Amino acid sequence: xxARNVVLPGIGAALLVLLVMASFSAWASVTMTGTRIIYRxxxxxxxxxxxxxxxxPYIVQTWFDEGDMNDGxxxxxxxxxxxxxASFRIAPNAGQxxxxxxxxxxxxxxxxxxxxxxxxxxxxxxxVGGDAAAGQNKMLVVLRNxxxxxxxxxxxxxxxxxxxxxxxxxxxxxxxxxxxVVSNTLPFYLNVSKIxxxxxxxxxxxxxxxxxxxxxxxxxxxxxxxxxxxxxxVTIISDQGARLSADFPL
Numbered sequence: 001x002x003a004r005n006v007v008l009p010g011i012g013a014a015l016l017v018l019l020v021m022a023s024f025s026a027w028a029s030v031t032m033t034g035t036r037i038i039y040r041x042x043x044x045x046x047x048x049x050x051x052x053x054x055x056x057p058y059i060v061q062t063w064f065d066e067g068d069m070n071d072g073x074x075x076x077x078x079x080x081x082x083x084x085x086a087s088f089r090i091a092p093n094a095g096q097x098x099x100x101x102x103x104x105x106x107x108x109x110x111x112x113x114x115x116x117x118x119x120x121x122x123x124x125x126x127x128v129g130g131d132a133a134a135g136q137n138k139m140l141v142v143l144r145n146x147x148x149x150x151x152x153x154x155x156x157x158x159x160x161x162x163x164x165x166x167x168x169x170x171x172x173x174x175x176x177x178x179x180x181v182v183s184n185t186l187p188f189y190l191n192v193s194k195i196x197x198x199x200x201x202x203x204x205x206x207x208x209x210x211x212x213x214x215x216x217x218x219x220x221x222x223x224x225x226x227x228x229x230x231x232x233x234v235t236i237i238s239d240q241g242a243r244l245s246a247d248f249p250l
Contacts, residue, residue, distance in 0.1 A: 028143045029054030030090060030122040035241045037100065037118055037147060039081075041110075042154040045101045048083075050120065052090040058122040061087045062098055065117045069146070079116060080106040081149070102151070112187040112213035114151040119144060150189060159188045159239065164246035169232055171250040172218060178225035179206065180232050180250070183216040193243060194235035195219050197250075199226050208235075 033049040052058055063086070064079045065071035073086075080103045090096045100118070108114045121144040160166065167190065168183040180197075184190040190211040197204040206219040235245040 028122065028145060029056075030058055030060055030120065030143075030145075032120070032145065032147060035147070035237075036239075037149040038239060039100065039102060039149060039151050040154045041102070041108075041152065043102075045099050048098045048100060048118070049095060050090065050098060051095045052092055052122075055092050056125060057089055057091050058124055059087065060090055060096070060120055060122055062118070062120045064149070065119060065146075067115075067117070073119075078106055080104060080108065081116060083118070100149070108151055108153075110153045110155070113153075113156070113189050115189060115210075116149045116151065118147045118149045120147075121145070148191075152188070156187050159186060163188075163190070163236060163238070164234065164244060167234065167246070167248075169234060169248035169250070174220075176224065177220050179218050179220035180248075181216050181218050182211050182234065184211040184213060187213045189213060191237040192219075192234060193237050194233070194245075196233045197221055197225055197230055198233060198247075199230045200228060202226070 030050055030052050033051070037046060037048060039046050050060065061073050062083045063071070063073040063075065064081050064083070065075065066077060066079055071077065082101050082103055084099050084101070088096055088098075098120070121142055123142050163186065166185050168185065170181045170183075172179050172181050180195065182190070182192065182195075190213075192208045192211060195206040195208050197206070204221045204223055204225060206221045208219065209217070211217045230250045231247045232250060233245055233247050235243050237243055
C-alpha cells in the first residue's frame, strides 16, 4: 500500500491519509464514467462525467501528471492540459462535468499517441460523523483516482479491431531469467493487462504493463521456464475497456 500525509486548509489537526492503490477504489464515493480518456487532437475539449454515489458532500480536486504518482495539485510541471473546474463541491447523489482542454503550451508528437494521467481526489467534510464524533480523534481518508489520458493525433484514426494480429512476441533470456519481448508496431499505446506462459500445463505469469507506440518492451516471467514448445497468452485492453487475448508460439 502506498500512502502519504497531506495538509489541506480547514481540516485542522486531523490526519489525512492519501490512498492511491487501485484496490481501494471500491471505497470511493466519487467515480468517473469510463476507464480511460481519449483526447483527439482536433477536439476543442473533452468532457469527463463524475458522480458522487455517497450520502455526504465532497470537495473534489483535479490535476494531471505525466507518470510521476508523487505529483500533486501543486505540481508546476508543463503539462499541456487544463481542467475546468479544477476543484469543486459535489453534493450527495449528484454529478459534475469536468471539461479537459488541450492548451498547446507544449508540442506533442503527431505520429503517435502521448500519455498523461488525470487525477481526481475526494475530500470529505471535516465534520463527517456529526455530533457523535465531536471531541474524538478523527482520521479523514482522502481517496485519489488516477486515470490514463491518451492524446491521439486525429490523423492516426483508431486502432484496428485486430490489434493483436499486429503484435510480435519473441522469447528472450538473460542469465537465469526468461522472458518475452513484446513489439508494438502501431502508433497507439498497447495496454497489456496480462501475460502468461503456458508450459506443459503450467501457467507462469509475468508482470504486465503498457508498451509504448512503435517500440518494444521486455517482460520477465516470475520463475524458470521449462524448455520445449511453449506458448504465451497476451491480453490487452481495448479503447472500449474490453479484454482481448491471443496466443503466440515461442
